[in-house]
Amino acid sequence: QVQLVESGGGLVQAGGSLRLSCTASGRTFSMYAMGWFRQAPGKEREFVAAISRSGGSTYYADSVKGRFTISRDNAKKTVYLQMNSLKPEDTAVYYCAAKRFDYGLRGHEYDYWGQGTQVTVSS
Secondary structure, eight states: OOOOOEEOOEEEEEEOEEEEEEEOSSGGGGEEEEEEEETTTTTTOOEEEEETTTSSOOEOOOOTTTTTTEEEEETTTOOOOOEOOOOGGOOOEEEEESSSSSSSSSOOOOOOEOOOEEEEEOO
């Protein structure tokens, strides 16, 4: 059982930066691959980024590649999403998710989900 809590969302101007954090409960954080997803009003939830259990592999949606960076600190039981060069189209609720295996990380079949944090990018 894993409980996930996101933080770090807020309002930022286009071109700015923001770092999201997701902290997990329990003592088995390193056993889970972690992903970030987002959902804008009226749109389906979409994959943003993922990182393997060891942190050795990362994956990004084409729309954020080169601008966003996912990382993890297993000692702190935390996964981060550094977002640079933000655009208005990045506006969405961002969700953290955990999966027990290092496969299919671009899909939505994760075992646990956080409550989400709002990111709003103004122009």
